[in-house]
Amino acid sequence: MEPINKHQGLVYPLNRGNIDTDQIIPKQFLKRIERQGFGQFLFYNWRFHDDGTPKQEFSLNDKKYQNASILVAGENFGCGSSREHAPWALQDFGFKVIIAPSFADIFYNNCTKNGILPVQLTEQQTKQLMTRAETEPYTITVDLENQLVSDAGDFRASFQVPAYQKEMLLNGWDEIAVTLTHADKITEFEATRS
C-alpha cells in the first residue's frame, strides 16, 4: 500500500453519528471482484436519487467540497459490516484521512490496511473542525509521525495511534511479507498442535 505520513487537505464535514458501512457503500455495489472503482458508489443512497441524478441537498455534492481529502464525521464511524469496500470507496473517492470521535473496530483496522489514516479526536475537537469547514474552505494538516492535527491558525490536537499501525502506515509495508519473515515460528507452532 501507499505510505502516508503528512497530509494536508481540504476538510469535508459530515455531521452524523453512527455512519454505518451500508451507508458508506450500499450492498448492491459489493458484487464486483476488483478492488478499484468503488468511489463512484460512495454514500450512494445519500448522494443520488433513484434515477441516478445527484441529490443537491446532500453536502458532498456541493462543489466547495469537490477536492476534499479529509472526512470529519460523528462518533462510531464505520459501524456494521466488515466490508472493506467501505475504505476502498472512501479512498477511491479521494479521502486519505478520516477524523471522528470514535471508530468501529473492523473499519478502523480495514483503513490501516489500505493506507487510509483514521484519526480519533475528541467530540469537541471534531465539532470545531466541522464548524470551520461548514463556513469556509478549510484546510488542515495531519501529521502521523508527530500524531498532530493542525491548521494555519491556532488549532492543534494530538491523537493516539497504536504503534504497530503507525509503523505500517508510515512505511506502507506489505503486512503479509512482514508476517512471512516469521514463517518458521508459524511452522513450529503448527508442529506443536498436530
Next chain:
Amino acid sequence: MNEPKTIVEKIWDKHVVHREEGKPDLLYIDLHLVHEVTSPQAFEGLRMKNRQVRKPELTYATMDHNVPTIHRNVIKDAVSKKQMQTLKDNCSQFGISLADIDHPDQGIVHVIGPELGLTQPGKTIVCGDSHTSTHGAFGALAFGIGTSEVEHVLATQTLWQAPPKTLKVQVNGELGSGVTAKDLILAIIAKFGVRFGTGHVIEYTGEAIKNLSMEERMTVCNMSIEAGARAGLISPDNKTVEYLRGKRHVPKEADSFEKAAAEWKALASDPEASYDKVVEIEAAEIEPQVSWGTNPGMCLPVSASVPDPNQAETANSKEEIERALEYMGLEAGQQISSVAIDHVFIGSCTNSRLSDLRRAAEVIRGKKVNPKVKAIVVPGSFSVKTAAEAEGLDVIFTQAGFQWREAGCSMCLAMNDDIVPPGERCASTSNRNFEGRQGNGARTHLVSPEMAAAAAIEGHFVDVRKFTEATLHS
C-alpha cells in the same frame, strides 16, 4: 494456584505464535470461513504476489450472500453470477473445500459452521463477515475481518491482533414466557448502546444465558457486533458438548470426543476472573422488542410508543431521532403496535435455524397471513430446510400464505432479488435496520421469529404473548 482467567484469555494464550514488545500478538487461526463477497480481492492478491493458501484444510467456503432463494440455478444478475463463479474458481485453484450452490452442505456461513461441527470451543475462527461473532456461542473466539485480513489469513493462517479488552454482560434471572434470545440481545443493545462493546470481546453470562439452547445462544452472540464488539462468546457447558456430539467434524471415537469435551469445558471462565468492564441486566424485565429506528440500538418493547425527539435522552440525540423517524415514516408518540407492515422476513444468520422456524410455525399454525403482507421464510441452510420439511413446517408456512424459499442470506441484506421496495415496511428477524439495508428506502423493524410471525397474521405489530393467549382461548 494459577491466576483466574477468562475464557478469552485462555483461548488467546493457546494461540500466540509470536509475541514482541510494542507489537500486537501474532495469533494463529484455527478456522477460516470464506464466502463469495469478501474473498475475490483476497485471492487476487495472492495471485499477484504468487502466494499460496497456507492451510487449505483449515479453510472452508460456501456461497450465501448472493444466492437466489427461488430457483437455485437461475442467477439473473450477471455480476452476482461472476462473483459466485469466481469463488468456485478460486476454491478449485487453491484446493479449498466449497459448499457450492447445489451442495447439500450449502447455507449461510454462520449456520453451517456449527451444523458441520467445524465450529468448536476454544477455536479461533475468522470470516470476512461481521456476524462471525455467532460462533462465539460455542466458546470459540470468533470475529469478522476485512478482505486484506482474509488475504493475510489465507497466506499465513495468522493475524496480528492486540489482546482485546473483556466485557462481561451478566443476564440475571430468567426470561419470561414468550420472550426470546432475540428480544434479550435487542434489549441489551438498546440499554447499553451500539458502541458499548467497541474494543472489547463480550462474554455473556448469568442464569438466563445458561438456560438458552445452543441455537438461542447463537442468536445472542450473532448480534455482538451490533453492540460494537467484534466478538461475543459464552463459556462452553454440557449443552455445548451435547450439540456437537456426532457432528461431522468433531472427533469420532468416543474416547477422543470425551477428551475433547473435557478440554472444552475447562475453557470456561474461572469464577474469580476479572473483566475490564461488567454490566448487568435483569432478564425478567425484558419484553418482546421491536426496533423503531435505523440502528439496532433504537429498539423498544412492543408495548411502548415511538420516542419523541424533543424528549431525547443521551443514547440518541434529538437530530438522530428526527432523522430516523423521517426515514422510517413514523410519528413521535405513535404506538409501536399500531405500525402496519408490508413484508415479513423470517431468516438470516440471526434467526433461521430449525428451532426459530419451529417457534414461528407454532404461532401461525392454522392461520392466514394478512392479505396486505408478503411473507417469506428463508431457512439458514439446505440442511435446516430439509429437516424443517421432514417435520412438515413448510406445509404450515405455505398453508398460512408464506413463501417457502431456498437457503441464503436473502432479504437480510438484499444482495439477491429479495428486496423490500422503497418506503415499504418489513418485520424482519435479521440483525440490522440500517437505512437501505433491505433495499433502498426500505424500512426495517427487527423482531424475533415469533413476533414476525404474529405480525404477518395481524398485519401490524402485536405482543406475541397476548396473540398466542388470545388464540388459545378462541
